[in-house]
Amino acid sequence: MRSLSVFFVVFSFLCAPQFGYAQELNEQYLETCDCCDTLLCRDKLTGNWFGHRTSLAQQGIVVESALTQFYQGVASGGAEQKFRYGDKLDLFILGDTGRMGLWRGGKIKIHAVDWQFGQNVIGDAAGLAPVNANLVSPLPEPSFALTHLLYEHELGGGFTAVVGRNNTLDFWETLYPDYGRGVDGFMNMSIPMPMNATPSMPFISNIAAIMKAGERGLQAAFVVMESQESPTTVGLDFPNGVTLVGLARNNTNFGGLRGSHTILGTYATGEYTSFDTSDWVIVPPGGVTPTQQTGSWMLQYLAEQRIWADPCNDRRYTKLFGRVGVSDEDTSPFGVTASVSIEAFGAMDNRPNDRMGMGYFYSGLNSDFKSLFVFANPLEDVHGGEVYYNAEITPWFHLTGDLQVVNPGPQALDTAVVIGLRGKIDF
Structure with a gap:
């Protein structure tokens, strides 16, 4: 209860009059006016900075930030029944080099502050199905880093060259x-993202890429990644080869409603521990040395389809999302993973800025990975579901109620029932 009290004390303080998490540099900032700049109706808590926010956008610079607070706990089952309070402070800076008066065709995207503080219940609930996607970054513990710094340059014909530091949570938004990055939509990482990308695709790393975009976003990409995880450090030494990522997307318009089909594949060239114990070397007395395998791969199919859309408001729609993937059984803990979900964005006429969703995921563990724990702590496949409702309290403050039921993997643990409250304030 002390943590819950802290949540509302912090919220009350931030609601006092004071002078915002960005996706793309878009025209809405250039059209911002002060016609509704009272505290309860402005889009950002800090408003338009007396016109300076719009002025910066006109010069090619967007600065946005958000504080997201989580009060989440395991009500029953899991490894430990405990409620914990945690925070994430994000600061994004987007720059358009043309508008900045430098050169045309360049964009800079920076996740300048990725600061996690407080606690989370990922380990208490289900470590193989993180119940709080946003609090795994930069590390699943209190941590601070600049996790995303990309420069994009238009090459013509829809092609773009990309180089820099990549955070998968931010890349998935492309x-x-x-999808919400865990601060707006689903909180469990296993529903929107391919868990079987482990270990072939590092979560935060350096990349170089060629991407092809159309009117409806990314269509194809080829990415070379440094396969080493570097969440809080900066370097470029390729200690374990590279990861090659290929992506192809087909946008559809079935029944006049938007959809897409995406194939995503990875191949890592480095050395990884093999879970096939038949090749492990026995070291007397009673020890073993795991063998290493060259290369690891993952393949994923993802599809989304709108099943309803408001013809007068493109921000109001309901969509289905599903994915299924396989990975290298010798190096990845996961064999077959899948999820299916439905989300409604502004589905109710009187709540146009609310969103809600429910989803189910399945993460099948590879038999060789299970065999490592058969005597100490036997494992079974991980699966579960989530339901959430994200309510707009003010345009700059959203409050989400979240319920997850997860089979955590270890057979000794009961099904985890996880209850969460999430508050996000856009500055």
Whole structure:
């Protein structure tokens, strides 16, 4: 209860009059006016900075930030029944080099502050199905870093060259702008994202890429990544080869409603521990040395389809999302993973800025990975579901109620029932 009290004390303080998490540099900032700049109706808590926010956008610079607070706990089952309070402070800076008066065709995207503080219940609930996607970054513990710094340059014909530091949570927003990064939509990482990308695709790393975009976003990409995880450090030494990522997307318009089909594949060239114990070397007395395998791969199919859309408001729609993937059984803990979900964005006429969703995921563990724990702590496949409702309290403050039921993996643990409250304030 002390943590819950802290949540509302912090919220009350931030609601006092004071002078915002960005996706793309878009025209809405250039059209911002002060016609509704009272505290309860402005889009950002800090308003338009007496016109300076619009002025910066006209010069090619967007600065936005958000504080997201989580009060989440395991009500029953899992490894430990405990409620914990945690925070994430994000600061994004977007720059258009043309508008900045430098050169045309360049964009800079920076996740300048990725600061996690407080606690989370990922380990208490289900470590193989993180119940709080946003609090795994930069690390699943209190941590601070600049996790995303990309420069994009238009090459013509829809092609773009990209180089820099990449955060997968932010990259996924390029594919699915409405997925929510764990601060707006689903909180469990296993529903929107391919868990079987481990270990072939590092979560935060350096990349170089060629991407092809159309009117409806990314269509194809080829990415070379440094396969080493570097969430809080900066370097470029390729200690374990590279990861090659290929992506192809086909946008559809079935029944006049938007959809897409995406194939995503990875191949890592480095050395990884093999879970096939038949090749492990026995070291007397009673020890073993795991063998290493060259290369690891993952393949994923993802599809989304709107099943309803408001013809007068493109921000109001209901969509289905599903994915299924396989990975290298010798190096990845996961074999077959899948999820299916439905989300409604502004589905109610009187609540046009609310969103809600429910989803189910399945993460099948590879048999060789399970065999490592058969005597100490036997494992079974991980699966579960989530339901959430994200309510707009004010345009700059959203409050989400979240319920997850997850089979955590270890057979000794009961099904985890996880209850969460999430408050997001856009500055």
